[in-house]
Amino acid sequence: MGKSMRLAFAASWVIAVAAPAVLHAEEPAENAQQARARADALVAKMTLEEKLSLVHGLFPPMAAGKTDQELIPSAGHIDGIPRLGIPTVRESDASLGVANQVEQRKGDVATALPSGLATAASFDPEIAHAGGAMIGAEARAKRFNVLLAGGVNLTRDPWNGRNFEYLGEDPLLAGEMAGAAISGVQSNHIVSTIKHFALNSQETGRMVLDARIDEAALRMSDLLAFEIGIERGNPASVMCAYNQVNGDYACESKHLLTDILKTDWGYPGWVMSDWGAVHSTVKAANAGLDQESGQELDKQIYFGAPLKAAVADGKVREARLDDMVARYLTGLISSGAFDHPVPAKAQKIDYAAHAEVARRAAEAGIVLLKNEGDLLPLSGVKKIAVIGGHADVGVLSGGGSSQVRSVGGAPIEIPLGSGAASSFARITYHASSPLDALRKAMPGIQITFVDQRDVEGAKKAAAEADVAIVFAVQWTTEAQDAVNLSLPYHQDDLISAVAAAQPHTIAVLETGGPVTMPWIDKVPAVVEAWYPGQRGGEAIADILTGKANPSGRLPITFPVSASQAPRPEPVGLDKLNSLEAQAAANPADASDYQLKSYPVDYVEGANVGYRWYEQQREKPLFPFGHGLSYTSFAYRNAQASGGKVPSVTFDVVNTGKRKGAVVPQLYVKRDGSDSPMRLAAFQRVTLKPGETRKVTLTAEPRIVADYDTALPGWRIAGGTYTLALANDAEDRSRTFTVTLESATMKP
Template identity: 50%
Template sequence: MKLSISAVLLLGAALAVPAAAQPSNPDDRAASTLSRMTEDEKLGMLMGYLTPRVPEDQIPENVPTGAGFVPGVPRLGIPALAESDASLGIANMGGFMRRNDEATAMPSALLMASTWNPSLIEQAGRVMGAETRAKGFNVLLAGGVNLIREPRNGRNFEYFSEDPLLSGVLAGYSVRGIQSNHVVSTVKHYLLNAQETGRSFADVRMDEPEMRESDLLAFQLAHEIGQPGAVMCSYNKVNSKYACENPFILNDVLRGDWGFKGWVLSDWGAVHSVSIRQGLDQESGRTYDERKTAYFGTPLREALASGSVTQADIDRSVTRILRTIYALGLADDPVKPGNPIDFDQHLDLAQKVAEQGIVLLKNEGNLLPVAANAKRILVVGAHADKGVPQGGGSSQVWPVGGASLRLPIPGEPVYHTRLYMPSSPLDELKKQFPQATIDFDDGTDPARAAKAAGDADIAIVFADQFTAEGHDVPLNLPDNQDALIEAVADANPRTAVVLETGGPVLMPWLDKVPAVVAAWYSGNRGGHAIARVLSGQVNPSGHLAVTFPASVSQLPNPTLPGAAMIDQAKGRDLYDLPEEEQTLEITYPEGSNVGYRWYAQKGFKPLFAFGHGLSYTQFAFETPKVSGKTAEVAVRNTGDRAGATAVQLYLVSRNGKTERRLVGFQRVDLAPGGSQTVKLDIEPRLLAEWENGGWSQPPGTYGFAVGKSAEQLGRTVTVRLPARTWKD
C-alpha cells in the first residue's frame, strides 16, 4: 500500500527515545534509529518534494516554502528536511516564493572569490547559515564548486573561480561557516556542469587524470575543509552516464577515495532511473505530476520487491542521511522559524565582502579614486540611480529592503525576473561628494550621454549584464552598452567604467578608457561598496578569480557547445526538442589546464589575467624561499596608504617543462611602509599528476614564482624534490 506524506509522518505512536538513552556517536545513533524505522519511514526519507508544487495539506507543519522538503519521522525525533536555495543567501526568486520575505543578499560567488580571503568567506557562510535557521530551513543548497571552464555560462556568478585550489578552499570555508549553525550545506553541481545550454542531457567527455587534477580536485578540497553534509549531483552526463547514476564519481571517487560520509541528493529533475545502487541516495523535487516518473517512489518499491534493489541498499542510504542529521545537530538543535535576524550586522558583512572583492582592473593616470575636489561628476547607465543588479534563477535572493527595481524578461518565468538591490551607487556617491554636482543619465541615448559627459570633471559609466540559470550569454555587453561607453569616452577622456556582470566580458573600448572596475554582482549593499571604492574611502584589493579573454578565439571552445541546437530550437525551449535530438557531446580541449593554465600553455595574452588586481598603493614582493612543502614570501607596502594584496605562489616549471599552477595563496593587509613575511603551505597534489590510481610527483627540479597575477610573475626559484606517490 502506498502511503501519503501525512500518513508517513503520523505512522506509529511510539515516543522518541529520550536523549539520555541515545548513543552519542552519530554512526551508532543512526544505526539505532534505523533499527526502529518502518519500511515506509525509510522509503519516505529517500524522496524529496518541490514545496511550491505540493498541496498544502501534504506539507509538514513548520516547513516553509522553499526549494523542497523531505518528510521526517516525528515519533523518532527525525526532523523533516526543509531545503532552501542557494549559495548567495536564502533564495526567494523574484520575491514570490515567500511573498517579499527578505534575506541578506550576498555578493556573487565570483566576487567572493575575488577577495582571496577564506576567513571572510567563512564569515559570510555563518551569516547565510544563521538566516537559514531563522527562516525555518535546515538544508542550504549552497557550495557552488564547479570550475569556470566556459566563460559564457549563465551560472558563473554562482561559482567561485576557474582554479581548483582557490575554488576548493573558498567553497570549503563557506560550507564550514554555513554548517556551524547546525544546518546542512551541500556542495554542487557534481560534476562537470560548466554550461547551461543542454545541461539536462549534455554528455561531458573527459579522462580520469584530467578530472582528478581539476574539477574533482576542487570538490575534494571543499570536502576536506568543509565536510559538507550532502553532495548534489548534476544534470549532465559524465562519460556517457548521468551524474546522478554514475558509480565511478559517486561510489568509487566520492565515497571510496575521499571517504565522504554524507548523502547524495539529486538536482531537481536530474534522476533517470532507480539509481540507488549507482550511488544516489535521495531523489529531489518530486512535483506530484503523475506524468513525470518519480523513480524513488513506486519504481523503487517495485525494484525492492523484485530484488534488483536490496534492503541493504535502502538501509545504507537512509543511514547516510540519519548520520548527517545527528553529526550536524539537526535533531538535537532543531530550527526555530521566526527567530530574530540581526540584519544590520549581516548587511555590514555583505558590504565588507563586496569592498574586498571589487577589482580595479585599470587605472591609467591615477584617474581613481575620484578627486576629492571634483566639482561635476556624471554617472551613466545600468540603473545606477536605483541599485545594483543580481543574477537570476534558483540563487536569487529577495534583499533586505526589497528590490529597488524589478524588470521582467519577455517569455521567462517569474524566477528569471531581473532584480536590483536597494543600494544606489548614485545616491552613495552623492554622500561621498556632497560638494559636487552629480548628474545621472540613463544611458539609453549614447549621443545625449556623450553631450552631458563633455562638461563633467569625470564620467562614470555603469554597464551591466544579466545572467541566470538556464541561459548562457555572449561575452559582449548587451543593449548597445559598448557603443555607449565609447561615445562617453570620446567626449570625455576622464571616463571610468564600472562593470556589473556575472562573469568576464569583452571590452572593445578598453584603449579609450583610463579606468575600469569589475564590481560583479555586489549584493545588498553593493552601491555602498562601489561608491567607497571609487571615492577612495576603501582601497581596492580584489584580484580576479577568472581570466578575461581578449576574444572568443582564445577560448578552448570558441563556439559554445550546443549553439547549433539553440538555433535548431528556433525560440522553443531547448528541452522541448524531440528526445532523439537531445544529444550534446562536450569535450574540453584544455583538460586539466583550465582558465589561466590554458592561456599559458597556448601563449595567449588575455585581456586581464587570473589573479590581476590593482590598488591605490603599491606592493613589493621578495623572492620566495621554497622548501617544496612550504614557501615564505616577504611583502612590503611601498606606497603611502594602507592596502591589501593577495600573495600568489605558482608552480612555473617542472624538469624543464613550463607549468602554470597556483599552489598557495594568502591575502595580507599592510599599513603604509609595513611589511610581513607570509608562510604558505604548498598543496602537494598540485605538484603531482594522477597516474595509476594515485598521485605521482616525479623527482627533479621544480620552479616557483610569486606573481601579481598568473601572467605577471617574479623571479623563479628552483628546488630539487624527490619522487613521491600516494593515494587519496
Template identity: 50%
Template sequence: MTDDERFALLVGVMGKSELWPLRDERIPEGTPMSAGYVPGVPRLGVPALKMSDASLGVTNPGFRPGDTATALPASLALAASFNPALSRASGQAIAREARSRGFNVLLAGGINLARDPRNGRNFEYLSEDPLLSGIMAAESIIGIQQEGVISTAKHYCLNCNETNRHWLDAVIDPDAHRESDLLAFEIAIERAQPGAVMTAYNKVNGDYAAANTVLINDVLKGAWGYRGWAMSDWGGTPGWECALAGLDQECGAQIDALLWQSEAFGDRLRAAYLDGRLPKERLSDMVRRILRSMFAVGIDQWEPVSAPDMAAHNEIALQIARQGIVLLQNRGVLPLKAAARIAVIGGYAQRGVPAGCGSSAVVPPGGYAEVIPIGGPGLAGGLRNLHLLPSSPLDEMRKRLPHAQIEFDPGISPAEAVLAARRADVVIVFAIRVEGEGVDIPDLSLPWGQDALIAAVAAANPNTAVVLETGNPVVMPWRDSVNAIVQAWYPGQAGGQAIAEVLAGEVNPSGRLPLTFPVDLGQTPRPQLPELGAPWGTPSTIHYCEGAEVGYRWYARTGQAPMFAFGHGLSYTGFEYRELAVTGEDTVIASFTVVNTGDRAGADVPQLYLTAAPGEPRSRLLGFERVELEPGQARRVTLRADPRLLARYDAGCWRIEPGGYPVAVGASAVDLKLAAEVELARRAFRR
C-alpha cells in the same frame, strides 16, 4: 524503521511557489514553502528536512511572499577577496537566517570551475582554480554547519555550461578531471565534510551525474571515503537505477515526474526493492547516510534561536563587495579627488545594482528596487529577470562627494550621454548584463548597445571610468579609450555603497580576479559552444579538451596573453615582494616578505605558482594569502603547497616525478616577481 519511513526519507518534494503553483499533499500545512521538503520520523526523533536554495543568501522569490533575507554579492566577488575568513562569515550569516525560518538544509557550496566565460551560472561559483574554489567553498560550508545547519557541496560534477543542461554530456579525460574540478570538490569535502553532495544535471562521460557510479561510488564514496549523502538536483534523477550508482535521495520529485514521466525514487524504487533489484543493504546505506549527516551536524538538537542580526549581516555583504571589487585598469582618474563635475551614465545606477537570476535570487530587506521580466526558454525561463537591489551607486556617490556636481544620464541614447560627458570633468559609466541559471550567454559583449555607448562617451571625454556589474568577463573594444575599469560583479544589497567608496577613495580596492578575462572567445578552448541556441531539449556534447588546464593554466600552456590575468587587481598603493626562500622534498614551502611601498593602507594578495614540472610546462596556483598592511609595513608570509598541486593523477594515485620544480611569487598568474627552483623526490600517494 519501517519500510515506509525509510522510503519517505529518499524523496524530496518542492514547495508551492509562483512558478510551481501546485501544493504537494506530502508537505504538512504550516510548513514554510521552499525548494525541498522531506518528512521526518517523529516517533524516532528524526526531523523533517526543510531545504532552501542558498548560494547567495536564503532564497525566497515566489515561495514565501513578504519574506526577505540578506542578498550577498556573487560568489565570484567573494572569491575575488581571496579571504577565507570572509567566506566562513558569509556561511554563518546565511545559516542564521535559514535557521530562524526553520530551514535545516542549505543548497549552497557551489564549486564548479569556471571553464567557460559564457556559463550563465558562473556568478554562483567561485573561480577557475581548484585550490581557490576548494578553500573558499570549504570555509562557507564550515560556517553554515557551525550554526547547526546542513550544507551541500554542488553541482557534482562538471556542470560548467547551462545550455540544455539536462541533455548535456560533459566529456573529459578522467585523470584530468581528478586534477581539476574533482580536486576542487575533494579539497572542499575533506576540509568541511558537508552533510550532502548534490549531483549535477548533466552527464559526465556518457552517464548522468546522478547515475554515475564512477563519480559517486568510486570517487566520492570510495576514494574519498565520503560519509554523507548524495542528493540529486531538482529534476536531475532520470531513473530508479541512480540508487545503484550511489545516489541516496531524489529531490524536486515533481520536476522529475515532468521531465522523466515518473518520480524515480517513488513507486519504481519500491518495486525494484521488492523484486530484489535494489539490495536491502543498499536501501539501508541510503537511509543511514542521511541520518548520519542529520546527527553529525545536529539538526536533531535544535534549540530556539534569537532573531538574526540583520545589520551585522549587511556589514558582511558590504565587506564582501568592498573586498571583491577589482580595479582592472587605472590611468590616474581614480580615486575621484578634485573632480567638480561628474557625469554618471547608465546601468540603472539611479535605482540600484543588478543581481544574477535563477534559484539563487534573494529578495533583500525592503524588497527589490525593481524587477524587469526578460524570460527565455526552458524551465528556468520564468526565473530570468533583471533584479535590481536597492543600493543606488548614484545616491551613494552623492553622499561621499557632497561638493561635486553629479549629473545622471540613463545611457539609453549615446548622443544624449555624450552631451552629459562633455559637461563633466570625469565620467563614470555603469554597464550591466543579465546572467543566470539555465542560459549561457552567446558572446562576451555588453547587451543593449552599451559597448557603443561607452565608446561614444570615451571619445567625448577621455576621463571616463567604466564600472562593470556582470557575472562573467566581457570583451572591451573600448578598453584603450577609457581611463579606468572597475569590475564590481553582482555586488549584493550593499553594492552601491561599496562601489561609491572605492570610486571616492574611502576604500582601497583589493580584489583579485578569480578567473581570466580573455581578449575574445578565440583565446578560449571552445570559441564556438556546441548547440548554443538550439531548442530546449536538444542533446549536446561538450568535449572539455583542455582537461586539467583550466583558465590561467590554458593560457600558460598555449602561450597566449589574456586581457586581464587570473589574480590581477590594482590598488591605490604599491607592494613589493622580497627575500624569497623556498624548500622542497615532499612538497614546496615558500617564504617571502611583502612590503607596502605606498602612502596609504591596503591589502595585497601575493600568490605562489608552480611554473613548470620535469619535462613539461605546467602552471598551478600553489598558495595565496591576503595581507593587510599600513604604509611602509612589511610582513613575512609562508605558503605550503598541497602535494596534489605538484603531482599528476595517474593509474589511481597521485604521482610526483623527481626533479626540479620552478616556482614563483607574484601579483597574478602572469605578473611574477620572484622565482626559485626546488628539487622534489619521487612520490606516489593516495588521498
C-alpha cells in the same frame, strides 16, 4: 585504515602543510563514525515505509496536500519521523543568501551577498566563511535546516550563465573558498550541500549533454575543487548534477558517487539529486544516489513505489536502502541539524549587521582592473557625470535559483517572456544606488545622472564634467548561457562615445563574468564590481572615493576575445536555437523538438582557465589573479625550499601611503613538463603603510602532483621544479628552482 579515517588523516595533513588561509571547517557536532553509529541504530528501528519516506523529498510549490506537516514555500521538504526524533527537513536555495526567487513567500526578504565570483575575488576564506555564517543564521531564523549552497563548479567557459554563482577557474581557490563558506553555513547547526557534482559547466543543454574528459584530467581539475571543498568544509550533503559525465548521468554515475566520492574520499554524508535530475530507480540507487530531491520535477517518483518494488525484487539490496537512509541521518547528525531543531516560529534577524557582512564582501571582491594616470580614487573634482546601468536606483543581480529578494526591495524587476529561465528568473536589481552613495560620500560635488538610452545626453554631460563614470551591466542567469562576451544593449558604443567626449572616463562593470572591452585603450580606469549584492552601491562608492582600497583579484581570466577561450560559444546553442524555432512554428508538435543528448568534449582537460591561455600562448586581456591597489607592495628576502613539498618564505612590505591588502600567489611547474604553471598557494595580507610581515606559502601537494590512473593516486615526480612568487598568473618576475623528492598519495 578505514575510509573515513583515511579522509580525516589526509585532510588534516593537507591542511597542516598547505592551506593558504587561516580558517578551516567548523568541528562537526559529532565525528562521522559516531554519527553513523547513531544513524544505524535509528535505521534498525524503522519500518520499510519509514525508510522509503526519507529517500525522496517534496517540491513544495507542487506538493500541496501530500504531507500533514507544515510546508514552507521553498525548494524542498522531507517529512520527519516524530516517534524517532527525526526532524522535518526544509531546504532553501542559498548560493548568495536565503533565496525567494519569484516571491513564493510574500514579503519575505533576506540579506543578499555579492556573487560567488565577487567573494572568490577577495581570495579570503574569512570573507567566504562570514558570508556562509550569515546565510546560515538567516536560514535557521526562517526555519530552514538544509541550504543548497556550496557551488564549486570550475569556470571552463567565460560565457557560462552560472559563472557568477561559482568561485572561478582554479581548483585550489575554488575549493578553499567553498569549504570556508560551507563551514560558515554549518556553524549554525544546519546542513550545507556542495554542488553540482560534477562538470556542470554550461547551462545550454545542461539536462542532456554528455561532458567528456579523461580520468586524470577530471581528478586534477573539477574533482580536486570538490575534494578540497569537502575536506575544508565537511558538507553534510553532496548534490549531483544534471548533466552526463562520460556517458552516465551524474546522478547515476557509480564511478563518481561510489568509486570516487564514497570510496576514494571516504565521504560519510548523503548524495541528493538536483531537482529534476533523476532518470531511474535501480541504476541510480545502486550507483550511489541516496535521495531524490524535488520529486515532482522528475518524470516519476523513482525512489517511492518503484524503489520499494526494486527492494522486494532484490534489484536493490535492502542493505543499500539502509545505507541511503543512514547516510541521510549521518549528515543531519554530524552537522548538528538533528540535535538542534530550527525554531517553531520565525525569529528576528539583525539585517543591519548582516548588511555589513555583504558590504565588506563586496568591497573585498571589487577588482580595479586599470587605473591609468591614477585617475582613481576620485579627488580634486567638482563635477561628475554618472551614466547608465540604472545606477540611480540600484545594482544588478544574477538570475535563477540563487536570486535573493533583498532587504530594501527590488527597484527594477523584469519578468522574462521566454527562454529556459523564464519560469523562475527575473532581471532584478537590489536597491543600493551607486549614485546616491556617491552623492553621500562626496557632499558639495555636483553629480548628475544620465540614462544609458540617452547617448547624446551622456556625451554632453561627460564633456561638461571633470570625470565621467559609466556603469555597464551584463545580466546572466541559471538555465541560459550568455550568447557572447559583448556588453549587451549597445553599451560598448556608449562607453566609446563617452570616452571620446571625456578623457577622464571610468567604466564600472556589473557583470556575471568576463566581457570583452573594445574600448579599453580609450578608458583610463576600469572597475569590475561583479554583482555586488545589496550594499553594492555603497561598496562601489567606497572604492571610487578611496574610503576603501581596492584589493580584489580576478578569480577568472578575461580574454581579449571569445576566440581565445577553449570554446568560443555554448556547445549545442545552434541546435537548441534551431529546435526552438521549429517548436515555435509547430506548437502542436512542440514536444517533438527537444534537445537530445550530445557530447561536450573538454579538450583543455586539467588546464582550465589561465592554464589554457598559457598552454596556447594566448595573452588575455587581464590574467587570473590580476588586481590593482591605491598603494604599493614589495616582496623582499624571498627564499625557496624543496624536499617533500615546495615553499617560499618572504617579507611583504607596504611601500605606499595607504593601508591595503595584497595577495601573493605561488605557482609551480615541474621542469621538463608540458603542463602550464599551477596556483599552489595564496594568502591575502593586509598591511598598514610601512608595515612588513613575513609570509610562508607552502604548496598544496596535489597541485604539485599529477594524478596517475595506473597507481591509482597522486604522484609527485622527483626532480627540479620552478616556482613563481607572483601577483598574477602571468607574473614571472620572481622565480626559483627547487628539488623535490618523489612521493605518492592515495586518491
